[in-house]
Amino acid sequence: MDFMQILALVIPAAIYAAAPLILTGLGGLFSERSGVVNIGLEGLMVIGAFTGIVVTLTLEGMGFGGSSVWLAMLAAVMIGAAFSLFHAVASITFRADQIVSGVALNFLAVGLSVFLIRLMYGKGQTDYIRNRIYRFDVPVLSDIPIIGPLFFSNVYITSYIAILFAIVVYFVVFYTPFGLRLRSVGEHPMAADTMGINVVRMRYIGVMLSGAFAGLGGAVFAVTVSGNFSGTTIVGQGFMALAALIFGKWNPLGVLGAALFFGLAQALSITGAQIPLLANVPSVFLLTAPYVLTILALAGFVGRAEGPKAIGKPYVKGSR
Amino acid sequence: MKKLLPKNKLISLAVPLIAVLLGILIGAIVMLFTGYNPVLGYSALLAGIFSDTYYIGETIRTMTPLILSGLAVAFAFRTGLFNIGVEGQVIVGWLASVYVGIVLELPKLIHLPVAILAGALAGALWGFIPGILKARFQVHEVIVTIMMNYIALYTANYLIRAFLLVPGERTEAISKSASLASPFLQSLTDYSRLHYGFIVALLGCVVMWFILWKTSKGFELRAVGFNQHASQYSGMNVKKNIVLAMVISGGFAGVAGAMEGLGTYGYMSILSGFTGVGFDGIAVALLGANTGVGVLLASFLFGGLQIGALNMQSKAGVPVELIDIVIALIIFFVASSYIIRWVMNRIKKEGI
């Protein structure tokens, strides 16, 4: 393989692998920027993937054909948001430890979704969906030399959607009143309160947005990558998204970059075995590369990642 | 004030109990709505824990690594750290203990402790890395430990495959001299896989309590966990203590892995995914309020539910996932203890 070929293989694969992480990471960003830690991203992705597949299968059965996946993703957004209420109620209203509540959410998501799958289909995993989201070459753009094959050929539309979302979220968080209020609630909820901002409401919105985005992330994973749902469809992607969030320093564009970086490392770990230079490297090095690189990056040039100041603490009016 | 104290203690005890009851109750409602008979389901579950010495043996065996991984998480919590990396530390501890169990030839009295120690050291090493990164570079331990889990999984698989593989996708069995397995305990429990590891786990609870509350090192570790600035001001070496805390936490986790390697299995397989022992440890620690006794009780609950669920599936047809739901709900209610306390106080007030 020549270098261009390798790039043409690795870069689209990286973007493709990154899309669910980007979306989920953005979800985590909303929650954590509002001051609520969200370890439950993994569980929310599980619910999203579950919804994505079950709804697609059902709609396919009803003859919706190609539009099934899109409707399913929409459903995943809503169910994800609804499911995140579990975390919101526990950690905001009931003042539960946010990490604990997130852990519980993860357990619940896997248990509940597989339980329901058994109930609905009588078995531990679903069938494969018929109408997936498939790759395409962007007309015209894919013919541009170099850039075309790298960024506009063999792409999933969902990858573009994810990247677009990252930019939109960046704008929303840093340039709109909503963003300012969201961040203020995560940094100093009492200050926000004295300025007439409803801290509890903002945090609910933050957590539910995280559910919506992580649900979408899970659904995207399911309809592009896995094609069916079982208890092992989502294993660790939510945690990787969390890592991308921290790695990206709670900044939407940072999340985008971190997720792409993870995607690239992952793509290399798979493709590397067939790249002449890397072929003789024991596979373990390539397999662990994304994780090792992340650690090195954090220790080396990214340095201290400082989260929103009030993160993890329930807001109790009038406490000091 | 004095008079209130026992009452408060009572509430503290009642909260986890109520949480467990609520979790089980909602589990029953779920069963009812999904067409299963909750009475049948739960009696099968209970029977699957208590009805036979075999089940009791299996429950204790399941508890053993859970206790230790729970202690690992709890220890880190107590020192202000969140060790999500217990899973990875369990894996490397498992591998190291098995390796020592295979390659060394020593009398049991030495071999067994050395093998357990090897597990502890490997886990400790795996905890050392996030510890030193946190201490030196202020890298968030949560991500590093998540990453370390994957590294442990792939590395252990690679090492087994490259150096230790025998047919069956696993390492060869450890020598008898390194084994925790006990024909006596097995025959006592109708061939369950109960092994002497549970003694190690019980010791673990004592060790954790002792280190944290009885030693001056534990004093430092807790102080650093609560307030690094004050600890530094009072002359403690904050960095060293962070590293030490992660090392000890990892050590507990490594021993949990050794329990699997030297006790339950006697070898290590190539893992197709995480063992779950580490992640369950998070739940166990939380439910156990990060105390030794609490961890012990919580892992009994978790171990029992997991073993009983098998019987529930086979006898009452209820999918094992129901138990995951129940466990999740229990964690949820424990975490929301504020609301339970609030309701209890309300009831009490109105009652008077």
Next chain:
Amino acid sequence: MSYVIEMNNIRKEFPGIVANDNITLQVKKGEVHALLGENGAGKSTLMNVLFGLYQPEQGEIVVRGEKVKITDPNVANNLGIGMVHQHFMLVDKFTVTENIILGNEPKKFGRINIKKAAKEVEEISNRYGLKVDPYAKIENISVGMQQRVEILKTLYRGADILILDEPTAVLTPQEIQELISIMKTLVNEGKSIILITHKLKEIMAVCDRCTVIRRGKGIGTVDVSDTNPDKLAAMMVGREVNFSVEKGPANPKETVLRIKNLTVNDSRGVTAVNNLSLDLKAGEIIGLAGVDGNGQSELIEAITGLRKAESGIVSLNGKDVTNFKPRKVTESGLGHIPEDRHKHGLVLDFTIGENIVLQTYYHKPYSKNGILNHHEIYKKARSLIEDFDVRTPSEYTLARALSGGNQQKAIIAREVDRSPDFLIAAQPTRGLDVGAIESIHRRLVMERDKGRAVLLMSLELDEILNVSDRIAVMYEGEIVDIVDADQTNERELGLLMAGGKKEKEGKAR
């Protein structure tokens, strides 16, 4: 005369405590009304009720003659009530403008119109003489400027009733002067101010009337022109208070602390202490005066081993302790009451007992061979609680649950009890009421008389003048002069603190 604010018979309870018990407060339009009371008297609580953060159990609030229900800060804002909290309500990572417009953002095409906002902020700040940089981040500006931002926040919302809760506790004398003139401007504009402060001098300087509360109960309201500090203090604590610290002449002996040509950098790597030398003798108190940020904190951190000295020597009892680890310095005879009691002084989630042995837990009898002896630890704690009058339910209580003054007493008990030859007291009375201050000052003098060397760092000139024997004034990392306390006055010190001796002009920052 009509009142702009009337709080009638307000009662507010917290679990186990009545913070406000039937308090009445009436504020006239255009006046500065002081609210005076000991720590924990219930001042902040009363103001939080007025601002809508707490709901009173009983009582009514009348604003401009109309009975109102202030259910949350939004209602208060709409009524023209603004509050500057005792602990600043500012988001560190936001800019000045962002903090001011939060919740009330001007918009343009869905995005915040930050330019317009900044211009408005500038306008208001010019109008009232509240100098701020609209684009500066809060974490990078001085406490004084942060305070101005807080005031601007209320003005931006059009408040004409301002509540200032202990605004001067964190300010330098210069900043206090500025604030006082700002308050005067505001009142001239027709605004009304409720001012909470522990400093009677300030009340005398700006306030028209003063309401005193004690232990949650209203004691009365007086015209400031009819009263004096002694009377106010007596009203507040219910007995006579002696302001001047009773102390005999110092009896200095051998040199305990010797600092030679010390240079220290601050966290950003800029020189904060510049070639500084200072000697401190047993049996004397040196006051370290200076405007905040002139290297005092860095100097103390360098002495105590918390910060690296770039060059120079610190020696304690003749032993070179430069760049020793904190523990080594402590063991060489240092006691240190740190500036920030919550950050450095205490582990808030430890019990009082554990905090009492924070410096000594590894010693006999508190531990032996690495094993703690809880019996000894709590025995010690009990005796110190007794000796230092720390008000706590028990030695097993978490430090977090104690009031600020009692937390401070616990720290002092711990540090003094080790009988260090050299005691640093950094801002030991910040935020405390006169009663507490009195006892702490007495304790410092007691230590001096026992033959200890005491270095007292404070931003309060009163405190420096009353307690010290000699006063070292720091300016831009150097000691510009050392004067005898009984031969100087506030005016002279103020000049020195502004760099006067070196004939430098301009602001001290």
Next chain:
Amino acid sequence: AGEEAPATDEEAAPGGGAVEATDFTVGMVTDVGGIDDKSFNQSSWEGLSLFGSEFGLEEGTDYRYLQSGDMAEFEPNLRTLVREDVDLVWGIGFLMEDAIRTIAQQVEDAQLAIVDSVVADEDGVPLANVANITFKEHEGSFLVGVAAGLQTTGNKVGFIGGVEGSLIKKFENGFKAGVKAVNPDAEVIVQYAESFNNPDRGSQIANTMYSQGADIIYHAAGDTGNGLFTEAINRARNGENVWAIGVDRDQHEEGVFGDDGQSVTLTSMVKRVDRAVYLVSERTMNGDFPGGEVLEFGLDDEAVGIAPSQDNMSEEALQAVQDYQAQIQGGDISVPQTDEEYEEYLSSL
């Protein structure tokens, strides 16, 4: 050989409809995949179900399965069945070897059976109360290799393995041997995914292989292999001419894309675990438990071979497959199983 119907059809039942309820009980413990993994767990359960319904057994009591949530549950699950005195207890998959050994040694009157492995004692002697079922996967793989070797246009084919080990090596070496037999110049790219349940990796590996010019890829990777089909469909929809070869079952369905039912599945190497399970269960019911035996199911038993869906196979390939099958059965060709045997085989070509 290819005409054989799946086991769910009547004719696969050698007992032939003699329906009579007996008091025989049989149970199986699945791997983590469960009875719907589209692979050997499912196949085993199909065999057991057919056996049960043929002989009038009742599902859930007379014949049933327990699913393992993870590896730690193998032994408790197996033991549950043994403790309930189930007459024959199946462990599905070589991963259960140790659990079965432990139980077999402790409970000597238990009758156990294992698929894909041989349970032996310390001296390598198979235990007397365990029936060992293995397959000649290399033979079946050889046949699909022949098909791939003949139908590749770029002389490049790929093999995706699940987890590297002696079992999957049989698939790999058989396949490679088949390819080389008919097309010595063809290159076979081999990559292991290190996982049986990661379709994501499967599709990325397939992507890489196809990008390098391989046009036919065979997988022996369980669920991971589903990624191969995803990738192949992706490419086929964009007009590329690529194929996938399925494993264990007829995976024609997995490859279907578009509306007119085309499939990217060239063929599949079926491994009739169902058949073996059925046969051994029946023998045991009839009092002929093959304990201590190592039963090797191969082409002769029609237990491995190519799948019935053959629309995508060329005439030439079909013919060649038949020829080679005859040669293997006749002993003319010894299909390599291990890397060493493959090397030998290559030099003998």
